[in-house]
Amino acid sequence: MTARWVLHLDMDAFFAAAEQLTRPTLRERPVLVGGLGPRAVVAGASYQARAFGARSAMPMGQARRLCPHAVVLPARFTLYKELSSRVMAILADASPVLEPVSIDEAFLEPPALAGASPQEVERFGTRLRADVRAATGLPASVGAGSGKQLAKIASELAKPDGLRVIAPEEERAVLDPLPVRSLWGVGPVAEAGLRKLGVHTIGQLAAMDLREVHGLLGTAIGTELHRLARGIDERPVAPRGAAKQVSAETTFDTDLTAMTAVHDAVARMTEAAHRRLVAAGRAARTVTVKVRSADFTTSSRSETSTVASADLATLTAVAQRLARAAVPEGGVRLIGVSLAGLTDDPPPALFEPAAAEPAAEPAAGPVEPAEQSTPRADDRSAERPWRPGDDVTHPEYGHGWVQGAGHGRVTVRFETRSTGPGKARTLRADDPDLSRADPLGSLA
Structure with missing residues (x-):
């Protein structure tokens, strides 16, 4: 059987690295990218900041306490998307079989590497990393293995700015000592259940009787995880389908208490989602508004039209009308707007017209958009x-x-x-x- 090689490329600390690249004063300094408000989270952390325990998805306040001398910057998605497009163009040239996972990582399965030796794969990965750096100025880590799981693990082992090729004969030596949480599909619940049985590593999971795994995790999930633990991963590398929805949400520094402030926030979130809708050349049939109250209770309301629309005023009016029904008693902590039921080539037809909303007063406190869009x-x-x-x-x-x-x-x-x-x-x-x-x- 011809050896299969899947590669996973992951840009290292992408958002923070992009800031350090374009703002040379910040090179080698700890950088945190994300919101600036008290409820903001970290979108990206440089390796210099990670050395102090800061990391992505951590509350910004906690990250700043861990690394008080870090430079904190708002995200610049215009910049990141441009750099991402350059990376993806390099990968597309290197392999016609490409699966972007996010803005900063992708799987590829180059036909030229079918049956190749680990040394040939290593040379390919070295060239790929060099091409990405030449096109962007940024470091990237590349991992290679017989499937997507191993390639992903290999790229993690290669970080930062490295290359790791896992040859077939060393798969067990690499996989067995890793924690079970390293496997796709093993979340906190599955991990806790496995720990109760004394299963802490991938090797221990691979050694379990399949019937015991089924009893704990179910037949479908248990079978898949057991195969991945044994290094069996036949999942194809394939382009992902078009997004099914576009959305934006905001967590406010201070809870909103006035309905006019809620309307204003909904309008801003609809506009942010609308920009993505228009950029994709699509229209939406469904508008959904999500509201989280001060006590963390979440409610949502949706409305679907028989025809799709890309008209901002119409979509905003629908979202504001839905917000009136979704807002609970007390303050509003978070508001999100999503546009779904997407179609291509937006028709001129719109949602049924709605009454205009009253002018909104300023929100009760500074707002940090979740999408971190560049200020206009x-x-x-x-x-x-x-x-x-x-x-x-x-x-x-x-x-x-x-x-x-x-x-x-x-x-x-x-x-x-x-x-x-x-x-x-x-x-x-x-x-x-x-x-x-x-x-x-x-x-x-």
């Missing part, structure tokens, strides 16, 4: 026109980013990927020569 020019307020991390440009000093602002002044570090560490300059906050800039300008 009209986001500037008289009270605080700049926030740390904003991209700016100046006719004399060029492209830069805001390090801090207050008391009518703003400190900007003028630098890009190619300039090396730049000089910090303090300007008047209302300097007419200072304007917001496209984040992609920092790639220059």
Whole structure:
């Protein structure tokens, strides 16, 4: 039987690495990417920050306590998507069989590696990593094995910025000592059940009688996990289908108590989801609003039309109407809006018209959008026109980013990927020569 080789490429600390790449002053410094509010979470952490225990999905407050000297920046998805597109283009050239998993990782199964030796796979992986770095300037880790599970484990073992090829004869030596949680499909519940039986490692799971595994995990899941534990993984590498929905949500720093503030937040979330809808060239039939109250009770309301719409005003009106029914007693902690029932080539037909919503008053506290979208020019307020991390440009000093602002002044570090560490300059906050800039300008 011809040896099968699956590769998994994972960009190392992608969001933080992109910030360090385009803002050279931050290279080798701890960086946290995510929201700036008290309820925000970490979207990305550099390896320098991880050394102090900070990590992705951790509450930002906790991460900042662990690493108080970290630089905290809002996410710039425009930048990350551009870098991701360059990575995926390299992978597509390397293999026609490609399965993107997220913005920063993908599986590939190059036909040229069918039956190849581990040494040939290693040379292929080395070239692939070099091509990604040449196209993006960023490090990537690559793992290779006989299936997706082993390739994923190999890339984790290769981090940071490395390559690991698991040859068939060493699969058991690599898999057996790993914790069972390393397997796809083993969550906290399954892990707790296996621990009760004294099963802590993948090797111990592989040695179990299949009937015992079925009794604990069920026939379907138990059979799949038992096969993965023994290194049997025949799942194909295949392109993923189009997204079934687009969504956006916000957790507020201060609970919303006014309905007008809720309407305003719903409008912003609908607009964020709508941008993704339009970018994909699609329309939506279903609008869903999710609301989480101050006591963490979650409720949702949905409405489906017979025709799809890509009209922002119509979708917003539907979402605001649904919000009135979803909002509970007391304050609102979180609001999310999702658009589903997606179709291609949006028709002109819209949802049935709804009454216009009243003008919304400002939300009760600063809002951190979950999608971390880049601020638009009209986001500037008289009270605080700049926030740390904003991209700016100046006719004399060029492209830069805001390090801090207050008391009518703003400190900007003028630098890009190619300039090396730049000089910090303090300007008047209302300097007419200072304007917001496209984040992609920092790639220059």
